Amino acid sequence: MYFNYNLTKQKKNIIYLIILGVFSFLINQHYANRGVFPIDSFLIFDAAYNITIGNHPFKDYWSITGPFVDYVQSLFFLLFGVKWFSYTLHASIFNMFLCLSSYYFFSKLGLSQLNTFLYSLGIAMLAYPSIGTPFIDHHSVILSLLAVYSLILGVLLKKNLFWFLIPVLTIFSFFSKQIPSVYLAIFFSLVIFFLYINSNYINKKNIFFLLLGTLFTFTIIVAIIFINEISIKSFLIQYIFYPVSLGESRIESLNINLNNIVNQFKFIYLSILPLIIYVFFYLKKKIDNKNKKDFICSLIFIGSIVIFIYCQLLTKNQVLIFFLIPVSAAFSHIYIKKYFKKKYLIYFVMLIFVFSTVKYHLRFNQNKKFMELINADLNIAVDANKLDQRFGKLKWISPHYLENPESEIDLLINTKNILLNKNENKIIITDYQFFSSFLKNKFASPNKWYDNLSIPNKENKYYDDHKFFFMSKLRDNKISFLYFIGKDKHKMDFFRELIDENECITKKIYNEILIEFSIKHCQL
Numbered sequence: 001m002y003f004n005y006n007l008t009k010q011k012k013n014i015i016y017l018i019i020l021g022v023f024s025f026l027i028n029q030h031y032a033n034r035g036v037f038p039i040d041s042f043l044i045f046d047a048a049y050n051i052t053i054g055n056h057p058f059k060d061y062w063s064i065t066g067p068f069v070d071y072v073q074s075l076f077f078l079l080f081g082v083k084w085f086s087y088t089l090h091a092s093i094f095n096m097f098l099c100l101s102s103y104y105f106f107s108k109l110g111l112s113q114l115n116t117f118l119y120s121l122g123i124a125m126l127a128y129p130s131i132g133t134p135f136i137d138h139h140s141v142i143l144s145l146l147a148v149y150s151l152i153l154g155v156l157l158k159k160n161l162f163w164f165l166i167p168v169l170t171i172f173s174f175f176s177k178q179i180p181s182v183y184l185a186i187f188f189s190l191v192i193f194f195l196y197i198n199s200n201y202i203n204k205k206n207i208f209f210l211l212l213g214t215l216f217t218f219t220i221i222v223a224i225i226f227i228n229e230i231s232i233k234s235f236l237i238q239y240i241f242y243p244v245s246l247g248e249s250r251i252e253s254l255n256i257n258l259n260n261i262v263n264q265f266k267f268i269y270l271s272i273l274p275l276i277i278y279v280f281f282y283l284k285k286k287i288d289n290k291n292k293k294d295f296i297c298s299l300i301f302i303g304s305i306v307i308f309i310y311c312q313l314l315t316k317n318q319v320l321i322f323f324l325i326p327v328s329a330a331f332s333h334i335y336i337k338k339y340f341k342k343k344y345l346i347y348f349v350m351l352i353f354v355f356s357t358v359k360y361h362l363r364f365n366q367n368k369k370f371m372e373l374i375n376a377d378l379n380i381a382v383d384a385n386k387l388d389q390r391f392g393k394l395k396w397i398s399p400h401y402l403e404n405p406e407s408e409i410d411l412l413i414n415t416k417n418i419l420l421n422k423n424e425n426k427i428i429i430t431d432y433q434f435f436s437s438f439l440k441n442k443f444a445s446p447n448k449w450y451d452n453l454s455i456p457n458k459e460n461k462y463y464d465d466h467k468f469f470f471m472s473k474l475r476d477n478k479i480s481f482l483y484f485i486g487k488d489k490h491k492m493d494f495f496r497e498l499i500d501e502n503e504c505i506t507k508k509i510y511n512e513i514l515i516e517f518s519i520k521h522c523q524l
Contacts (some may be wrong), residue, residue, distance in 0.1 A: 009113065016117045017100060024099035024124035025092045027365075032088040032132025034378055035397045037371040038486070039449060042433035044134045047448050048073035049082055049437035055444035058234045062469055063448040064243050066136035068175035070448075071224070073134050082437050083390035087133055095128035098142050102327065105149045108157065109334045119333070122326030122357040130320060130364040131371065136177045137320055141308065143173035144180050145327070148304045151188055152297045155201050163206045164213040171217040178243055180311035187303055191296075201293065234469070242462040246453060250314050264319055265309050267356040271328040272305060274345050278335045294338070301331055318370045322360045329353040372399040381405055387412050388438050400487070415485055415514045424520070425478050429495075430485035446473040455494050467494075471524055480520035486513055 036042070043066070050061065051074035057063035063070075073090050080086035102123050106116040128138055147169035154162035166188065173181035192210070196202045225235065262269070275298055282295050305328060312321050329349045336345045367374045376397055382405050384391035401408035412432065419428070419439055427445045428435045436445065446469065447454055456463040473479070484490040490499070499505050504522040509515050 012113050016113060020099050020103055020120050021096055024096040027124060028092040028095040028128045028132055029088055031129040031365050033393045034395055035368050035371055035373045035381060038398055038431035040131060040135060041133050043449055044069050044073050045087060046433040046436045048077055050444040052077050053442060056228045056230055058238050059230045061444040061446055061448050062238055062466060064238055064454055065177050068172050069134050069136055069139050084392045084394050090134045091128050091132060094142060095124060098127050099124040101146055106330050108153060111330060111334050115333060119326045119330035122353060123323050125357055125361050126323035140173045140177035141321060143169050143176060144184050152300055155297060156293055160205060160209040163209040166210060167214040168217050179314060180307050183307045187307060191300055237462060237465050242456060245460060254313060260313060267325050267352055268328055270352045271325050271349060272332060274332040274336050274349060278339055325356045326353055376402050382409055411511055411513050414511055418510050424480040426481040426483055427479055428483050429489055432485055443477050446470045450489060474524055482517040484515045490515055
């Protein structure tokens with residue numbers, strides 16, 4: 001009888017895992033094909049293509065974030081071709097990996113199979129589908145969350161694999177985006193030091209594998225830097241020093257108010273409330289060594305959630321951490337069942353989970369709020385394969401031409417045809433970061449992307465470093481033309497200054513989104 005029960009449980013696990021794997025993959029593929037927000041949707045596309053032809057971040061293009069995502073996407077392009085499917089495949093696999101890892105994590109913490117399945121389903125709905133394409137913020141938060149999973153499992157199970165994975169995931173998260181991994185690394189270090197000194201929950205072998213994971217990851221990073229001849233100075237300026245200067249200004253200007261702190265994240269707070277109650281009651285009672293591990297894990301989880309929320313506030317972007325609601329609800333569910341045994345608390349957590357998952361699924365997946373398409377009529381989206389067959393099943397509508405996506409596609413087709421006939425050395429400056437790859441342009445645009453953060457302003461001490469880097473790429477590659485695609489990109493302060501300082505630059509307008517600046521007669 002016991003054997004039959006285990007066999008049945010194992011079969012259920014397999015069925016649940018198959019359903020979750022297929023669902024988490026397909027839901028992201030589906031929503032990735034519904035509309036675009038060019039500066040975000042294509043952020044990684046040309047950057048990854050550049051790597052496949054030998055142009056690398058920090059060396060050939062100025063990059064303040066996301067090299068890990070660029071390099072991983074370049075592998076997808078090499079394996080499956082430079083096309084939209086290869087692009088969304090990356091994000092869909094990441095969504096699936098998070099979903100299945102969450103199922104494993106909750107199972108190891110003692111949650112029932114059905115509840116583990118339901119919470120993992122919610123995570124799959126709210127994690128990557130809000131954007132659908134590889135994105136630095138999503139990668140960074142997901143990898144950081146997996147590092148939290150690894151630390152908790154490392155404490156509970158003492159398996160060396162999890163201690164090895166903690167630095168691997170944290171460092172790769174850092175090379176996706178600097179936060180939240182920096183704050184989590186400090187938090188993890190304090191927790192690990194405290195546990196090593198004051199308890200027997202961590203042994204020397206665990207620390208050895210923690211250091212081995214760190215060494216392994218840094219070996220890969222150092223190898224990439226040296227093999228591709230990336231300047232250490234360029235890396236430090238672009239990825240460490242300049243972003244730190246941005247972070248300082250963001251911390252100083254952080255707007256702390258009731259809406260930002262409470263209202264935005266109310267469902268995360270509600271879903272974690274039973275866990276906070278558990279911590280409160282645990283502290284009031286005499287510490288029981290038998291349950292001390294659970295208490296430590298609850299503190300690790302709560303501390304990590306606080307860091308995620310703080311870093312979301314710092315980014316000042318659309319909120320992407322709503323998938324922490326099912327994660328928090330599942331964690332609370334585990335503790336309610338183990339320590340409170342109150343069904344009404346479980347119903348409360350499940351109600352918060354179901355309501356918020358449906359709410360944010362409709363808002364961010366169906367109505368595409370993260371993509372600034374909440375007011376769009378997605379029914380008028382047009383087939384993007386009219387622009388290029390490599391766009392496959394993408395239905396094109398963007399915030400730039402919200403009411404007339406057909407007009408935007410026609411302009412992009414016209415722009416593509418014009419540029420196909422321009423054979424002199426050129427760079428393309430645009431939010432539509434697929435032109436270089438589709439035109440097979442061998443020169444990387446000197447910036448990974450162009451906005452008021454990626455380019456230092458004139459008051460920033462790294463302005464001259466950026467200017468020298470940008471101008472040296474124009475000179476070294478003997479660039480004759482700068483092509484700006486998209487309204488007003490050439491009016492950014494940096495380019496306005498460049499044009500004003502060089503009377504030799506001539507301008508030609510081709511259509512309402514394409515402007516050519518000739519610099520072939522300039523001595524820059």
